[in-house]
Amino acid sequence: MVTVSVKIDENLSNHYSPNVLTNVRHRLGRVAHTFRAALRLGRSRSDSRPPDWFVDKSQEKKGDSNEGIPPTCWGYRIVVDPSLPWHYKWLMVISLAVLYNVIFVVGRAVFWELNNSVPPLWYTLDYVCDVIYIFDILVRAHEGYLEQGLLVTDPQKLRRNYLSSKKWKLDVISLLPTDVVYCWWPPSDCQLQVPCSVIVRLNRVFKLPRLWDWFERTETDTNYPNVFRICKVLLAILVLIHWNACLYFAISYAIGFGTDNWVYNIDGPKNSTLTRQYIYSFYWSTLTLTTIGETPVPENDAEYLFVVADFLAGVLIFATIVGNIGSMISNMNLARVDFQNRMDGVKQYMAFRKVGRELEARVIRWFAYTWAESGALDEERVLSALPDKLKAEIAIRVHLDTLRKVRIFQDCEPGLLEALVLKLRLQVFSPGDYICRKGDVGKEMYIVKRGRLQVVADDGKTVLATLGAGSVFGEVSVLDIAGNRTGNRRTANVRSLGYSDLFCLAKDDLWVALADYPEARATLTERGCQILRKDGLLDEEIFRRSTVSQDTMEESISSLERAVETLQTRLARLIAEFSASQAKLKQRLTKIELRPKDEDEDQPSSRCSRRRLRSFETRKKSCPPTMPRHKTM
C-alpha cells in the first residue's frame, strides 16, 4: 500500500509568515490529492474527478467571499450546493423516508395485524430511514447558503448556520432513540391484539419540514405547477384521513370493539380481517371529515366529543383545501376564460353596432387564429416581472429565428438586436387585411415573422413585391430619407395574403435604437433609397446635397473633436508645469525662512526675499490653486 503524507517542517514557521505557510499547505494538499488520484487511476481506471459536491479551492473565482479559508478535506471543502440536481434527488429520498414514517408509524401502531404481517421488513425499513435521517444531518450541516449573493463554502460558517437554526433542533428531536422503550415495551407485544410500541417512533414525523423543502423545490422547477399543487393537496387530504382513521380504530379499541353501534365491531370473519378494519376506518374517517354522509350516531360522551372535534376539523381543513383546489383549477383556465371574455365583449359590441355579418366573421376568425397560434398569450404582461436584460435574452431566444432571416440584422451588433427585440410588438393580420395604405403617415416599421404579404400599387392589383418571413417593410416612410418625394407618407399599399404574424416597431423606438448604430441606419436608408429610386420617388439632387452637407457636418464635428482633444492636452501640460514651478518656489521660500535671523537681518537680499514672499502670499490668495490666472484659454 502506498501512503502519501504532506508535512511542513516546524522550523519553517520561524522563517515564513503564516499566510505563506497556509498557501504552501494548500498547494501541497492539492499535489497530494492529484498524486492520490493518479494512483487510484493507475489501480482502477475509474474517473478520479472529485464529485460535484466538492468545491475545488483552485477552481474558485477570485473575489469569492470564501477566499483564504483553509480546505478541510484533502484540498477540498465539502459543500452541498442546494441548486445542484443531486441535492434535489436527495430531497426526494429524504421525503420518501419522511412519508414512510408519517404513514406507517401510526398505521402499524394501531393496526397490529399490519405490524405483525412482515416484522423483518418493517424493522429494516425503519432503520434504513434512520440512516437516511442521519445522513441528512450531515448534508444539512454542509448545505451552502448565499451571503451577499455568493455561496458560502466555509465549513465553520456552514456548521454555525445549521446549528443556530430551528432545523437542527427538529432534526435532533426526530432522531431521538425513542426505540429504547422497546426494552420495557417489546414489539413482540404486538402479537397480542393491542396497539403496538412502534408509536414511540412518532418523533420521526418532526422531519416533515424536509418534505416541504422538496415540495417547494418541485413547485418551482416543474412546468405544471397547478397539477403538482393539486397532487400535493390530495396527498395532504389522504394523510389526514388516514391519521383520523387510525385514531378512530384506536378509540374503538379503547372503548371496546363492538360495545355499541358507533365503535368498530371486530367480530365476524369479515370484520376481523386487516383489510376490512382499515377500509371501514378509512371510510368512516372520510365521511366524518368531509361531513358528506351519514355516520353512525355516537353513543357515549367520548364518542360525541371525538365526532364533534372531527366535524370541526373537517369543516376547517376541507373548506381551506376545497377553496385552494377551486382557485388552482380556475387559475389553470384563467388564460382561456380571459380570452373568451374578451372575445364575447367584442362580439357583443359588433352585434350592438351592427358592423355586418362579413366583418363579424372575419373578427371571429382572427380570434380563433390568435388562440390557436399563441394561446392569446400576453407576452408583455407575463414577462413584466423580469429585468430588461433577462427579458431581452428570452425575447432573442424566442424571436431569434425570425431576426436571423432579416438581412439587415444578420451582421449587426448584438446590442442593437437586444435594443430592438424588446420593442417589438407582435400583431396578427387576417387574409386581405391592409397593413398600410399608400399616402398614410408612416409611424411604424414591420418585420414579417410568419405569412405572406403583397406590396400593391394604387389599383390594388399590380403587385410590386411579395414579402415572406424575415422581410422588412415600412421603413421608407419612417426613416425621413432626404429627397423622398412622398415625405413621411407610405409609398405603397401592403396587404396580407393569408394570416400573417408581424413584429411592429414604432418609429420613435427605431430612431432611438439606430442613434447608437449608424451602420445599421445606413443599411436601412440604402435599402429605402433603392426602393424610392425604383419607383422614381427620390429627388437625387436633394439627396446628394443632404449627403454632402451631412458629410461636411460630420467632418466639422470630427475636426472640433480633434481641437478639443489638443486643447485638453495643452491644458494638462500647463497645469503640470504650474504645479511644478509652484512647488519649487515654495521650497526656495521655505529655505530662506529657515535661515538664521541675525545672519540675514542686515542683508539687502533677504529684505528683497521677504518682499517677494509677501507678494507671493498675496498672489496665492487671489489666485485659484490649480489654474494659472495669467494663462488665457
Ligand SMILES: Nc1nc2c(ncn2[C@@H]2O[C@@H]3COP(=O)(O)O[C@H]3[C@H]2O)c(=O)[nH]1
Ligand atoms: N414603394 C415601394 N415599396 C415597397 C416595395 N417593396 C417593398 N416595399 C415596402 O412597402 C412599404 C410601404 O410603406 P413605406 O413606404 O413606409 O415602405 C415601403 C417598403 O418598405 C416596392 O417595390 N415599392
